[in-house]
Amino acid sequence: MGAIRIELLGGARIRAEQGETRSLEKKTAALLAYLALEGETSRPILAGLFWPDSREMTARNNLSQVVRRLRELTGEAGIEGRDTLRLSDTLLVDLRSLLRGEPAWMKSKVGPLLAGLSYDGCEALEDWLATARSRVLVLQQRALGARVLREEREGQLSTALELAQQLLQLEPTSEEAFRHLMRLHHRLGDRSTALQVWRQCEEVLRRELGLSPSEETRQLARELEKALPPPLSHPPSRRALPLSVVHPPILAGREREWARMERAWEVRQPMFVMGPPGVGKSRLMAEFARSRGRWLLLTARPGDFDVPYATHARSARTLLRQKPGLVLEGWVRRELSRLLPELGEEPLPLPPPPEEKTRFFAAVIHLLRQTVSDMDVIAYDDAQYSDPGSSELSFYIMAELREEVVARRFPLFVGSERIDETLWKGERMRQVADAGQAEWIQLDPLGPEAVQRLLRGMNVPALEDISEDITRYTGGNPLFIVETAKHLIESGGLDGGVPAVLSAPGRVKALIQKRLARLSPEALRLAQVLAVAQADVSVEQAAAAMETPPERLMAVWQELEEAALVRGGWFSHDLVGESVLAELPSAIRELLASRLARCRGVLN
Numbered sequence: 279m280g281a282i283r284i285e286l287l288g289g290a291r292i293r294a295e296q297g298e299t300r301s302l303e304k305k306t307a308a309l310l311a312y313l314a315l316e317g318e319t320s321r322p323i324l325a326g327l328f329w330p331d332s333r334e335m336t337a338r339n340n341l342s343q344v345v346r347r348l349r350e351l352t353g354e355a356g357i358e359g360r361d362t363l364r365l366s367d368t369l370l371v372d373l374r375s376l377l378r379g380e381p382a383w384m385k386s387k388v389g390p391l392l393a394g395l396s397y398d399g400c401e402a403l404e405d406w407l408a409t410a411r412s413r414v415l416v417l418q419q420r421a422l423g424a425r426v427l428r429e430e431r432e433g434q435l436s437t438a439l440e441l442a443q444q445l446l447q448l449e450p451t452s453e454e455a456f457r458h459l460m461r462l463h464h465r466l467g468d469r470s471t472a473l474q475v476w477r478q479c480e481e482v483l484r485r486e487l488g489l490s491p492s493e494e495t496r497q498l499a500r501e502l503e504k505a506l507p508p509p510l511s512h513p514p515s516r517r518a519l520p521l522s523v524v525h526p527p528i529l530a531g532r533e534r535e536w537a538r539m540e541r542a543w544e545v546r547q548p549m550f551v552m553g554p555p556g557v558g559k560s561r562l563m564a565e566f567a568r569s570r571g572r573w574l575l576l577t578a579r580p581g582d583f584d585v586p587y588a589t590h591a592r593s594a595r596t597l598l599r600q601k602p603g604l605v606l607e608g609w610v611r612r613e614l615s616r617l618l619p620e621l622g623e624e625p626l627p628l629p630p631p632p633e634e635k636t637r638f639f640a641a642v643i644h645l646l647r648q649t650v651s652d653m654d655v656i657a658y659d660d661a662q663y664s665d666p667g668s669s670e671l672s673f674y675i676m677a678e679l680r681e682e683v684v685a686r687r688f689p690l691f692v693g694s695e696r697i698d699e700t701l702w703k704g705e706r707m708r709q710v711a712d713a714g715q716a717e718w719i720q721l722d723p724l725g726p727e728a729v730q731r732l733l734r735g736m737n738v739p740a741l742e743d744i745s746e747d748i749t750r751y752t753g754g755n756p757l758f759i760v761e762t763a764k765h766l767i768e769s770g771g772l773d774g775g776v777p778a779v780l781s782a783p784g785r786v787k788a789l790i791q792k793r794l795a796r797l798s799p800e801a802l803r804l805a806q807v808l809a810v811a812q813a814d815v816s817v818e819q820a821a822a823a824m825e826t827p828p829e830r831l832m833a834v835w836q837e838l839e840e841a842a843l844v845r846g847g848w849f850s851h852d853l854v855g856e857s858v859l860a861e862l863p864s865a866i867r868e869l870l871a872s873r874l875a876r877c878r879g880v881l882n
Contacts, residue, residue, distance in 0.1 A: 282352060283370040286311050287414070288389025292351055304395045306344055306351075308403060310365070311392055313357070314373040315410055318364035327403050376417050381425065385602060388418065388444045418448055424832070426458050428817070431835065431844070433575055435466050437599070451486050453479065453495050460498055464521055467568055472502050519840070520738065523763050528735030529565050531728025532558070535719050539566050539692075542717035546684045548676055548691040550707045553721035556757025559694035562721065563657050567692055571654035574600065574689075578663035580855065581812030586629045588813075589668035590642065591617040597649040604648055613641030629667055639674050646675065650689055658693040661707075673706060680715075723754030732759060738767065765793060768841075790857040793841060800826070801837040808849065809858035810870040823873040 285291040290307030293299045302310070305328055312327075313319060325337035332340065348357050356369045365371065373391065375383040391414045397403045422445040429438035442458035449455065456479035463472035476499040483489045491499075501521045529536075535551075539562075542549050551559045567573035576596060582588040594617045598604065606614070606621075615622025616630060616638060630638045650656060664672070672693075682688035695707060711718035724732065729752075730745040741748070741763055752758035769792070794802060807823045808815055817835070821828040838844035849855045859867070 281370065283385075284310055284352070284372065286314070286371065286373045286392060287376070287383065287418070289393050290395060302351075303344075303347070304392075304397070306348055307392055307395060308397065308407070309344055309348070309363075310371065311373060311410065312406070313363060313365045314371050314377070315413075318359065318362050320362050324363065327406070328400060330400060330402060373414070376414065376421060379421070381421075383421070384425070384441075388422070388448055390415065415448065419445065419452065419454075422448065423454055423458070426462075427832070427836070430462065430465075431839065433577070434596075434599075435462055438462055439466065451482055453483070453492055456482075456491075457495055457498055460495075460502060461521075464502055465525060467565065469502060469527065473499070476502065519764055519767060520736070523736045523738065523760070523767060526732055526735050526760065528731055529561065530732040530735070531724040532562055532721075535562060535721060536566065538717060538719055543570065543690065546686070546690060548683070548716040549693070549719055550711060550716055551692065551694040551719045551721065552697050552707075554755075555696055556755045557721045557723060558756040559696070559721055560659050561756070562719075563659065563692050563694050567655040567657045570690075572652065573655035573657055574650055574653050575657045575659060577659045578661055578665075578668070579813040580663050582663050582665045582668070585665055587617055587665060587667045587671070589664045590671055593668075594618055594642070594645060597645055600649045606645070606648070609637075610641045610644050613638045614645060617642075639671060639678075642671060643675060643678055646679075647688070651687065653689040656689045656691050658691065661693050661695040669706070673710070676710075676716075724749075724756060724759075725754060729754055729759060732756065733763070736763060738763070741766070761790060761793075768793060768796065790843075790854055791861060793843065794858065794861075797841065797843075798834070798837060800824075800830075800834045801841075804831065804834050805838060805843065805849075805854075805858050806862055806866070807870055807874070808844065809855045809862065810867055811874050812855070815874075819874065822876075823870055825873075 283293045284302075285293060286307060290302040290304065290310075291299050292302055308328065309324065312324070321338060321341060322334075325334070325341045328344075329337035329340050345357060345363065352366075352369055356366055358364050358366050365374070370382070372383040372385070375381075391411045392407065397407065422441055426438050426441045426445065429435075429441060439459070439462045442455055442462055446452060446455035446459065456475060459475045460472045460479075463469070463475060476495075479491055479495060483491055498521075539549055551563050553559050564575070567575075574596070576593045578589045579592070582592075594614060598618075611621045612626065615625040616628045619625035629635075658672070661669070661672075676691055679688050683690055693707075707716070708718070710716045726746065726749045729749045730742060733741045733745050733748065736742075748759060748762055752762055794805065797805070803824055804820055807820050811819075811823075815823075817828050817831050820835075821831050824831070835844070843849060843854050849858075
């Protein structure tokens, strides 16, 4: 018998490996749920719980029949024991995955335990099920909420939005779910929908509970409406940053570049968005990709360069998350095991030998066709960090799929790369663009009028009042403008204008370092771990490196996000990581690096 999966959430089903699904008989489903939640249980207890009005012998015979049917459905190893019964450790049960904190339970329909089933005549079983449903609901809410935050940290905003919608469906009066939806719609550029969610929150809480939203939810709504933060009688040491400052709603001064991107889109020409650090490459690329429809963000990280195909290994995992039920052909799995060892019983090595490279590249292209053919844009950010093997593979993919892109059977590629004296390695991009095979979009700093529009969009009048000073101070670099605004708000320095004492070369790093100094000690340690890792870090890996319980890190990670220093599993900008490293003693850097290497070996 092939692998089967028991689904007890949102109903009661058994799903075969080939995808065939059938409903479970209700007492069979209840027995599975009871054993999953309560563990090993004696037959007399189960017989009395499920057949309370039957004679003992009849009840035991009924239980034996249910166990026999279960073993026919799940195989002999599905349920174990004679005098006591227990579920086999190898049996896949969504409820047990939820209890263990494993994400596999989310493959099931999100909903109540044994939804739609009732057990008239079994009062004790009904009482148990009512308590179990409440317990499971809390676990689902916690797991979904944590997953929403994790996907948001990793930049998977659309996935996070879908999970937040499931959280609200699970508990329609959850303010946490409403806040997630408000924030995510705003980050996805849809402020009007975010405000609609706020109005829905008000109505649901009033109608169902007779309550008004909490101050936390009302504050988020005020920020969405671009209202000024309310005055505080006891201001905190670190002032909250309005969303309009963290993520300015206006894309100012990029009309000419946008028009060129529109023309490239019409002729299906890949685009390279280039420019110095902080000039707004990622923002422009993301805004344009979002305006075209469905899009996927892939990224390189600073730690990729010395690890063969590290960038494409990360991308492959992102692609597979898009299609969790995808079944790959055997040769594809074998070749992709070079990137993802978990796909092969005997993973193939990297880099591939020259005579096998074409087959490896073909497997990556096959994966792309299977996972993103329904997308409109693939955005590839921070290409300057890509390792040489991944860069070669990326150009191969662009050339190989060019006809499909032009025919609109495959998404258009848009990439960004940082140009500066230390990281520039885009000669190949320049050659491709000069050959007419891609559009080169060069970004320069903003002019005074564009800076003023950007500051006006932040809806903090005091910032617009000093726009000339900010233009002169930042040189029109959008990142420097935003960091300056954050610094002035957090430090309470708006009344004093722009601090002119900082020397020009170190301005933005000095501002970032001042903001880092206002973090809690644990948040600063987490920032140091991320900077040393030079790659996305999971909560578990960061906790191991810091020798801190993982559950304690959630609030610490949130502190970094609220300070707009971290977005996803990486910093909001490379310069934040560089600023952290610049202040980190070499001894501590080496200690954290060794801990990260050790914990990655254990956790992987």
